[in-house]
Amino acid sequence: MRCEAQLPPDPWVHRGRRVFLCAALAAALPQRARAGAQVEEPLADAVRSALSAAIAHGAPPKPRFGAIDQRLAYLRWLGEMSDRLKRHKTEAQTRIEFLETVWYESVRAGLEPSLVLGLIQVESGFRKYAISVAGARGYMQVMPFWARLIGDGQASRLFHMQTNLRFGCVILRHYLDRENGDLYMALGRYNGSRGQPQYPNAVFAARRKWLLPGER
Numbered sequence: 510m511r512c513e514a515q516l517p518p519d520p521w522v523h524r525g526r527r528v529f530l531c532a533a534l535a536a537a538l539p540q541r542a543r544a545g546a547q548v549e550e551p552l553a554d555a556v557r558s559a560l561s562a563a564i565a566h567g568a569p570p571k572p573r574f575g576a577i578d579q580r581l582a583y584l585r586w587l588g589e590m591s592d593r594l595k596r597h598k599t600e601a602q603t604r605i606e607f608l609e610t611v612w613y614e615s616v617r618a619g620l621e622p623s624l625v626l627g628l629i630q631v632e633s634g635f636r637k638y639a640i641s642v643a644g645a646r647g648y649m650q651v652m653p654f655w656a657r658l659i660g661d662g663q664a665s666r667l668f669h670m671q672t673n674l675r676f677g678c679v680i681l682r683h684y685l686d687r688e689n690g691d692l693y694m695a696l697g698r699y700n701g702s703r704g705q706p707q708y709p710n711a712v713f714a715a716r717r718k719w720l721l722p723g724e725r
Contacts, residue, residue: 546643547680548701549654556683560659563618563679570613570671586612589721590626597635610671618678620685623724625649625678627716628696631708638668643701649677 552560574580591604598604611629615622632650633639645652646667653664655676666672685695696712697703 546641546645546650546701547652547655547699549652552658557659560679560683564659564675570609572613572616583612586622586721590719593719594635607670610674614671614674614678618682620678620681623716623719624712626719627712628681630715630718631711637670647673649673651676651680655680
């Protein structure tokens with residue numbers, strides 16, 4: 510079943526991006542992530558401004574649906590993903606809030622929720638406070654320089670769930686645009702290993718675990 514989400518107006522959605530829905534701190538010290546990190550690259554002023562606008566307006570994820578079947582499809586996805594996520598997040602409310610935010614930020618950026626879940630699985634293993642050797646932070650392993658380039662400069666906020674997911678989705682969308690829609694190359698750029706197969710292949714494999722039955 511496919512449904513189109515209707516999200517509150519914001520600068521990112523106004524770019525015309527539309528996507529159809531197809532589908533506690535674990536330790537006292539931050540855990541190391543296995544993934545790599547984005548490489549800082551020069552940004553044109555227009556690109557920087559667009560990305561800054563895209564990460565602004567941190568409203569909570571409250572999707573609206575135009576029809577009952579769309580809402581039912583969303584609830585079906587939420588329930589199915591919650592069951593699958595239990596091994597990573599045992600507390601039910603935490604799982605639901607996380608999945609609601611993943612869905613919202615994915616759709617907002619024009620990305621598949623299953624892709625974003627696969628990327629998070631590979632990047633951080635669903636650990637909120639994961640830190641890579643290179644210093645990338647949180648669920649989507651966002652490098653601190655992004656807070657300086659397009660945020661308010663406070664890298665500590667990258668551990669906030671919605672902030673991290675929004676930055677990660679906006680950055681991946683940016684890389685996908687730069688690579689003219691080539692997801693393989695965009696994922697490599699996201700990981701800092703552009704052109705190498707290991708990371709994109711790992712994300713593609715993980716993505717399959719987060720598809721609904723019939724989407725494979």
